[in-house]
Amino acid sequence: MFEIILYIITFLISITVVGGASSAGYLNNGFTRAFGGLTTQVVSVNFLYGYTNFETFIRGCLNGQVGIIGYLFLLSLGFLMTVWVNNLINYRQAIM
Amino acid sequence: MNPIQWNILAIVFILGFMPFAVAFISNAGSSTDEAWINSIQLHDENIALQDNSFWLENGGSNLTSWYDTYYPPSNTAKLDCAYITNGVCEGVYSDTGLVNNDPEQWMSLSGNPQPYPFGGYFRSNDYFDVRSATVKQSHQAPGSNNAYAGRSGSEIFSWQLSQYFNNEIEQGETLDSLRYWMVGGDAYNCNTNFENNITFEGEITFVYGNETITYSNFEFETSNRFEYSQFDNVHGTWDAVCSVGFFIEFDFTGFESLEIHTFNNIGDWDNTSIILTLENFVNLESPDEFGSTLLPFAGGENWYLGVQHREMNPVEAGFLIKTGTLILAVIVFLVALSSTPYFDPLMNSFKGRV
Numbered sequence: 001m002f003e004i005i006l007y008i009i010t011f012l013i014s015i016t017v018v019g020g021a022s023s024a025g026y027l028n029n030g031f032t033r034a035f036g037g038l039t040t041q042v043v044s045v046n047f048l049y050g051y052t053n054f055e056t057f058i059r060g061c062l063n064g065q066v067g068i069i070g071y072l073f074l075l076s077l078g079f080l081m082t083v084w085v086n087n088l089i090n091y092r093q094a095i096m
Numbered sequence: 097m098n099p100i101q102w103n104i105l106a107i108v109f110i111l112g113f114m115p116f117a118v119a120f121i122s123n124a125g126s127s128t129d130e131a132w133i134n135s136i137q138l139h140d141e142n143i144a145l146q147d148n149s150f151w152l153e154n155g156g157s158n159l160t161s162w163y164d165t166y167y168p169p170s171n172t173a174k175l176d177c178a179y180i181t182n183g184v185c186e187g188v189y190s191d192t193g194l195v196n197n198d199p200e201q202w203m204s205l206s207g208n209p210q211p212y213p214f215g216g217y218f219r220s221n222d223y224f225d226v227r228s229a230t231v232k233q234s235h236q237a238p239g240s241n242n243a244y245a246g247r248s249g250s251e252i253f254s255w256q257l258s259q260y261f262n263n264e265i266e267q268g269e270t271l272d273s274l275r276y277w278m279v280g281g282d283a284y285n286c287n288t289n290f291e292n293n294i295t296f297e298g299e300i301t302f303v304y305g306n307e308t309i310t311y312s313n314f315e316f317e318t319s320n321r322f323e324y325s326q327f328d329n330v331h332g333t334w335d336a337v338c339s340v341g342f343f344i345e346f347d348f349t350g351f352e353s354l355e356i357h358t359f360n361n362i363g364d365w366d367n368t369s370i371i372l373t374l375e376n377f378v379n380l381e382s383p384d385e386f387g388s389t390l391l392p393f394a395g396g397e398n399w400y401l402g403v404q405h406r407e408m409n410p411v412e413a414g415f416l417i418k419t420g421t422l423i424l425a426v427i428v429f430l431v432a433l434s435s436t437p438y439f440d441p442l443m444n445s446f447k448g449r450v
Binding site: 019061075 | 114424
């Protein structure tokens with residue numbers, strides 16, 4: 001479950017990066033966009049998973065180690081991701 | 097700001113702000129300034145360990161294949177428990193060779209050596225400045241002449257450590273971190289060249305009643321050379337001596353500490369035992385071949401296991417972690433809200449009413 005959350009977050013980041021680069025005139029063909037997006041996602045996942053304890057924290061919240069407040073944090077994070085996905089689909093930018 | 101700048105801000109929030117905030121919250125309540133406390137109670141006399149402390153694994157089955165090649169059993173010397181799996185001696189040599197899966201036969205081999213704790217005892221150790229237990233090696237007479245082998249097992253070493261290894265942890269407190277000192281029983285002149293840099297992984301399991309809780313993926317990198325001072329009775333001086341050894345540290349996040357506290361019934365350390373597992377050893381100088389690398393718990397005779405801990409106040413840590421998480425949840429919620437196109441009209445409606 002917590003892996004899915006990490007992958008969704010980093011997927012959003014890679015879409016944002018690719019979209020931004022594309023708007024700025026870079027990554028003009030499908031291959032470079034796919035390569036850029038994949039690279040961004042791999043780097044982001046490795047950073048969050050290997051160099052921070054973001055994953056441990058999410059796992060702790062999911063397992064109830066932080067109590068009801070942990071679930072509250074996960075709800076907020078879920079809300080944030082939903083909003084950003086919606087914004088990226090409809091407006092091509094995460095924050096309006 | 098244009099859309100790209102907004103997107104950059106979103107990425108900075110996820111990859112910059114969130115990891116720092118989470119790191120701060122996770123470590124709330126833990127302190128690196130706290131002193132290390134000996135976890136084993138001091139006894140004036142040796143106390144034989146006849147409790148539930150024992151070897152669970154002693155290097156993996158590759159130990160046997162290595163001994164097969166380099167220290168084949170002779171008619172006059174028996175290899176002791178070549179490998180232990182899940183607490184049972186499965187690798188037993190008789191005069192005719194390896195006898196697998198026959199713990200009864202192993203027990204009949206004059207019982208020598210017994211897996212820890214037989215013959216082990218607590219004492220205030222003068223080998224180094226950490227209170228420790230003397231632990232019997234599980235395969236102390238490999239091949240012939242009781243030679244120190246101390247090599248070849250690189251897969252998995254594991255021990256069940258009874259509550260006697262924790263009974264200086266105050267009842268009602270929780271752990272911030274645990275430190276295990278492992279030092280071989282043989283001292284060497286420090287000019288002896290046996291040092292290697294090794295990496296391995298660790299796992300720790302707390303056992304309370306019939307329940308267990310495990311923390312894994314601890315990674316260690318250390319030298320296997322341990323230097324300390326020993327008093328020379330003849331000359332009345334302190335001399336530097338060296339042994340095969342190292343210490344390892346299990347540092348728990350704040351919410352892991354709270355979880356341990358809840359798990360063992362609000363810090364009932366008198367009834368909590370620990371399973372310590374170290375595995376996947378790699379010699380950094382020869383990553384493909386571990387065979388001749390020395391480990392403190394894979395040698396002859398005895399080794400010394402010292403335990404220290406740092407305590408954490410669970411009430412204070414709980415308050416900091418839960419408050420920090422609540423603040424972070426509110427911040428994330430506000431960022432989500434402000435990311436919607438409806439945020440400005442919403443703010444304006446508030447302004448209109450105030």
